[in-house]
Amino acid sequence: MEEPHLHLDQVHFRYGAVPVLEAFSLRVQAGEFVSLVGASGSGKSTILKLLTGLLRPEAGTARVMGAAPAPGRIGYMPQRDCLMPWRTALENAAAGLEVQGVGPREARQRARELWPAFGLSGAEDRYPHQLSGGMRQRVAFLRTVLGGHSILLLDEPFGALDALTRAQMQAWLLGLWQELGKSVLFVTHDAEEAALLSDRVYVLKGAGVELPVGLPRPRSYAMISDPIVVERRAAILREVGLC
Numbered sequence: 001m002e003e004p005h006l007h008l009d010q011v012h013f014r015y016g017a018v019p020v021l022e023a024f025s026l027r028v029q030a031g032e033f034v035s036l037v038g039a040s041g042s043g044k045s046t047i048l049k050l051l052t053g054l055l056r057p058e059a060g061t062a063r064v065m066g067a068a069p070a071p072g073r074i075g076y077m078p079q080r081d082c083l084m085p086w087r088t089a090l091e092n093a094a095a096g097l098e099v100q101g102v103g104p105r106e107a108r109q110r111a112r113e114l115w116p117a118f119g120l121s122g123a124e125d126r127y128p129h130q131l132s133g134g135m136r137q138r139v140a141f142l143r144t145v146l147g148g149h150s151i152l153l154l155d156e157p158f159g160a161l162d163a164l165t166r167a168q169m170q171a172w173l174l175g176l177w178q179e180l181g182k183s184v185l186f187v188t189h190d191a192e193e194a195a196l197l198s199d200r201v202y203v204l205k206g207a208g209v210e211l212p213v214g215l216p217r218p219r220s221y222a223m224i225s226d227p228i229v230v231e232r233r234a235a236i237l238r239e240v241g242l243c
């Protein structure tokens with residue numbers, strides 16, 4: 001099998017005396033969309049931090065494209081959008097390039113090229129407090145994508161959105177991901193969202209339970225009522241212990 005883009009093998013991790021992960025394993029192959037689902041506090045954000053190199057496993061191995069994780073190797077979108085209130089939407093998105101040494105003018109130009117695909121036309125000069133929750137998430141997502149990495153870690157990007165905006169964002173992300181062709185590890189509490197968007201789902205329970213989704217691609221939001229999505233949602237909830 002090809003070298004996975006992301007690989008955790010038998011990882012153990014604890015914060016002080018509190019164990020969080022015990023023999024947890026995960027793989028994300030190139031171009032796959034994989035979700036991590038688990039109860040609050042089960043260790044989802046910890047897994048992302050192990051893959052970015054912000055944390056190190058106590059035992060087991062973490063690998064990103066075959067090498068040890070190191071900050072800056074993958075695009076990481078944290079739970080909160082972390083937009084800078086003193087910068088416009090365009091300047092916030094461009095920040096992903098500026099931290100890599102690209103000049104502000106060129107960074108803004110490259111952000112503008114992707115601006116319409118992110119549904120942000122007309123919002124270039126607005127400040128974060130003038131944007132809706134969904135728009136803020138799209139700006140933060142564009143900033144992450146502009147980092148140019150082939151692997152994206154997305155930590156509950158839609159967690160704070162209302163149900164309708166969340167559905168719109170899921171529809172938008174399905175289309176965008178199919179165009180971008182990135183490998184994605186996506187954290188969510190929402191079993192239906194995981195089933196609709198993913199190729200595979202890991203439920204955080206013990207050493208982790210892997211569930212293939214098996215829904216054909218390309219996908220559209222209309223597949224939300226497909227029997228496969230309905231069945232996979234139920235399977236995820238059963239693993240979490242909710243039904």
Ligand SMILES: Nc1ncnc2c1ncn2[C@@H]1O[C@H](COP(=O)(O)OP(=O)(O)OP(=O)(O)O)[C@@H](O)[C@H]1O
Nearest residue numbers: 015016018020038039040041042043044045046047
């Ligand atoms: N820096 C830290 N020091 C000590 N304990 C921590 C620290 N960060 C997280 N924890 C604990 O580790 C466990 C896993 O945390 P983590 O943030 O990975 O969970 P999560 O599944 O992402 O939760 P949520 O869905 O609520 O974001 C939790 O019990 C949390 O309280």
